[in-house]
Amino acid sequence: MSQFQAVRGMHDVLPEQLPQWQRLEAVFRAVSARFGYEEIRTPVVEYAQLYLRSVGPDSDIVRKEMYQFTDRGGEQLALRPELTAGVVRALVQHGLFHRRSLWRLWYYGPAFRYERPQKGRYRQFHQYGAECFGSPYPESDVEIILLAAAIVQELGITAYELQLNTLGTPEERRRYQQALREFFGHVRSALSAESQQRLERNPLRILDSKHPEDQPFIEQAPVLWDYLGTASREHFERVCDAVQAAGIPVRVNQRLVRGLDYYTHTVFEFVSPQLGAQNAFGGGGRYDMLVESFGGPSVPAVGFAFGVERLLLLMPPQPVEPVAQIYVAVAGEVERAQQVVMQLRAAGYRAVVDLQRRSLKAQLREAHRLGVPVVAIVGQAEWERGSVVLRLLSDGTQWECPLPELSAHVRHVLSR
Numbered sequence: 001m002s003q004f005q006a007v008r009g010m011h012d013v014l015p016e017q018l019p020q021w022q023r024l025e026a027v028f029r030a031v032s033a034r035f036g037y038e039e040i041r042t043p044v045v046e047y048a049q050l051y052l053r054s055v056g057p058d059s060d061i062v063r064k065e066m067y068q069f070t071d072r073g074g075e076q077l078a079l080r081p082e083l084t085a086g087v088v089r090a091l092v093q094h095g096l097f098h099r100r101s102l103w104r105l106w107y108y109g110p111a112f113r114y115e116r117p118q119k120g121r122y123r124q125f126h127q128y129g130a131e132c133f134g135s136p137y138p139e140s141d142v143e144i145i146l147l148a149a150a151i152v153q154e155l156g157i158t159a160y161e162l163q164l165n166t167l168g169t170p171e172e173r174r175r176y177q178q179a180l181r182e183f184f185g186h187v188r189s190a191l192s193a194e195s196q197q198r199l200e201r202n203p204l205r206i207l208d209s210k211h212p213e214d215q216p217f218i219e220q221a222p223v224l225w226d227y228l229g230t231a232s233r234e235h236f237e238r239v240c241d242a243v244q245a246a247g248i249p250v251r252v253n254q255r256l257v258r259g260l261d262y263y264t265h266t267v268f269e270f271v272s273p274q275l276g277a278q279n280a281f282g283g284g285g286r287y288d289m290l291v292e293s294f295g296g297p298s299v300p301a302v303g304f305a306f307g308v309e310r311l312l313l314l315m316p317p318q319p320v321e322p323v324a325q326i327y328v329a330v331a332g333e334v335e336r337a338q339q340v341v342m343q344l345r346a347a348g349y350r351a352v353v354d355l356q357r358r359s360l361k362a363q364l365r366e367a368h369r370l371g372v373p374v375v376a377i378v379g380q381a382e383w384e385r386g387s388v389v390l391r392l393l394s395d396g397t398q399w400e401c402p403l404p405e406l407s408a409h410v411r412h413v414l415s416r
């Protein structure tokens, strides 16, 4: 039994899992670039106040899930529970909006939430996300959603649904919240304890409730649509129409409110039936007030984040490449094998060599285990003739290859 374990809810990514992660990361990079999005990296630790002001003091994230601590200098800090707030902070801090009025950005990295771990829910997880700053128009909502959908498609994920809703302007949302407070206030004692708590703080979140006793009331609750003005409705309809026209499976879900306080207008979530209880693998929306509330200019924005571990659960498995293309086995002097492996690496091949001075038989077994397709055997007699033996592990064919031609032979057999 190992003396130490990783912290509960935090996971190692082992070498055999890394190819899947790297494939995912390559897709993030390539698709973001195709849409003209630039990468930004921000610290994992921020002042806790940042999240109180953005995600909101009443959100579950801030109230129950944030890793918050006082550092040795007495500062109240937090491990980031999401990445948007840090990105907005960085843009405002560095005055980027004075340089350009439109920013297309993406990010990727770990986030932390003190949640009860289960499948698809961890305490350290990773998010990829993108944000478009500077346009209040529905075409920027659409661009962000199409970017997200392009990533999902490129990863080979097909069984999903995009749920869309609108929260309107802050004013419309306030009036709606008031209506909800009144409606649920009449049935208060019949609601779940959690919903009773939310009634004062954030009645919108009652619509999110999974408690069975809340469901009949939620079904009869007023709908936000009735509180929206024409401009908000038009904005939402344009987003829905354009996304649908792009062939993405859309469902309007009037109960989708998202857990973060900063959203206005469009909100959305990518949902998959394959994930079980934690069925959302990405989400986002418009947040037109956040930049200004951080002391920046009034800049509208829209963005989303994917949970990387959940994308990994949904991705079809990929064939794994062996760690090396060629294994150099030696019967005799190890320096010769070192020379051969260096020659192969210099020619650009992924090549490994025995480091444990094992028998030739054991080396060949190891090459098999690693799935390496070609072995170069450095033997006494061949070496004296200035050559090595090349063997294909698939069928055991082998031939003698002069050292100056080694790289050409390897290229030839690997390309077959």
Ligand code: AMP
Binding pocket: 082, 113, 115, 120, 121, 122, 123, 124, 125, 126, 127, 259, 280, 281, 282, 283, 305, 306, 307, 308, 309, 310
């Ligand atoms: P949110 O902004 O909270 O909706 O988070 C965006 C995405 O991050 C979600 O759709 C999930 O895919 C992922 N996510 C959030 N919390 C966790 C967690 N504790 N563990 C794993 N993934 C998470």
